[in-house]
Amino acid sequence: MSKLEPFAESIFVTRPVLPKIEEVTEKLKDIWSIKWLTNNGPQHYMLERELEKYLKVPYLSLFNNGTIALIVACQSLRLQGDVITTPFTFAATPHVLSWNNINPIFCDIDEETMNIDAEKIESMITPRTSAILAVHVFGTPCDVKKIQQVADAYGLKVIYDAAHAFGVEIGDEGIGTFGDISMFSFHATKLYHTVEGGALVHGDKNLKQRIDLLKNFGIKNEDEVVMSGINGKLDEVRAAIGRIMLNYVEEEREKRRKLHEVYNEELGDVAGIKLMPKCGENVKLNYQYYVIRVDEKIFGKSRDYVYDELKKYNVHTRKYFHPLCSEFTCYRQLNSASVENLPVANVVGKQVLSLPMYGDLAADDVRKICRIIKEF
Ligand SMILES: Cc1ncc(COP(=O)(O)O)c(C=O)c1O
Incomplete structure (x- = not known):
């Protein structure tokens, strides 16, 4: 050991950003007063609109975490067969593919950015390929231009796992405007969080309707369930915390x-x-x-x-x-x-x-x- 002394208290790799407790209490009072705890309440609605503005994206759907959001993204685009992705990512990225009965096909990464190597994607495409699932690793943007070119040439969908990329922009464009759908994670360890939470963003109004049905069991109204959905809803307490966290x-x-x-x-x-x-x-x-x-x-x-x-x-x-x-x-x-x-x-x-x-x-x-x- 060197002459430097160890730190007296542990230094962790990260610590969550916490809002002032009084601000949370104030918001909780609003929620308590109307007794609306989940299922598309006012906090949920307002946070969706506030995040669309902040992230500069046309449409955003909130989720209870980023993994469920990504599972729903694959469902909403009806992906099947093989999807090309990166091995250098968090476990959730390939897992959402296998939970959709899709085979992950690993493509090597770029030495500099550590993101999927866009130049190598084409060589991995087969008739079974339905999409590219790329990750903006550590918030560094992927080569979005090249990825879109390859996807367009072969008729593939593009999903971005933007779990690390909240608030990242290229030029004046929000990182969530690239590809067909992007996913953000609002897990407590992220720069911006809702304790647990996530979102899908995209530019298609019809897709928003489909995503919102999929995250609510496929329930359209009291008389109709129109698809096999899941419970991906973000509750009012966490949506309220998310609204406060935007100020931080x-x-x-x-x-x-x-x-x-x-x-x-x-x-x-x-x-x-x-x-x-x-x-x-x-x-x-x-x-x-x-x-x-x-x-x-x-x-x-x-x-x-x-x-x-x-x-x-x-x-x-x-x-x-x-x-x-x-x-x-x-x-x-x-x-x-x-x-x-x-x-x-x-x-x-x-x-x-x-x-x-x-x-x-x-x-x-x-x-x-x-x-x-x-x-x-
Ligand atoms: C790259 C990546 N993808 C997906 C996820 C999953 O997000 P969540 O924890 O919100 O489910 C994470 C979580 O940390 C992540 O780092």
Whole structure:
């Protein structure tokens, strides 16, 4: 161990943004007064409209979490057969495909952005392919132009898992305007949250009707159930918290942006540590995560060593995303899950480390974390 002392209290990889409790109590009083707790209440309605505006998308449907939202997205587009996706993502992404009886087909990732490699998608398409399910990993936008070109050429649908990309924009366009449908997760660990929650966004009024039926058991009215739906509803309490949280998101984004700068300054010239990709002037990022890649050959120590050692200093990082989805027992037998098919993902999966990132983290603590890493 070096001369630096461990942190007295644990530093976690993230901490939820919490609104003032009085603000929540006020909103709860409104809900209590009308005794409308769920099923399309006023908080739900207002949050949908507020989020459509904030995210700059034509239509938005709220959900009780992002995973159910993504399952419904596949249903709403009637996807079947095979869907091309990335192995470098959270478990939910391929799982929603298998819950829809769709085969995930893993495509390798781009070395720089860690998103699906748009140049390789075409070579994975077969007559069974119905869609591309891409993920804006760590909030870095996918190559949306190229993905759409390939999809158009082969008549495929495009769904974006934008769980990490709340508030990200390309030019002046909300990230949710690309593809056929995008999903946002409002889980407590996200930049913006409703404790648990999520949303689907898209540009098609008819699709909104279908999605809203699917998330409410397919119930059209008291006399008609028109499709086999599920319970994907967000309740009034969480919708109300979501409305409050919208007032916190810009301040939180700015605090994280500043912490990103500190990390970049401290780690920018460390040989063997690769920082997050630069996205160019026209991309507005959300700074939700701070992720490095540790190249053992150059840095001299492995990612796992850095992870284990930081723990001894009371710094809790995450090997996010490790293992790759293609390594899960439920997918590793797939042809597309082989290491030969996914050379880049298999390297990145062993290098990536998510460092502490949340607005209340002190800049001095970030500097100390970086000093500890540099001493390795
Ligand atoms: C990339 C990705 N997709 C999907 C999900 C699932 O979202 P939820 O937790 O809201 O179900 C997450 C959750 O963290 C995620 O990171």
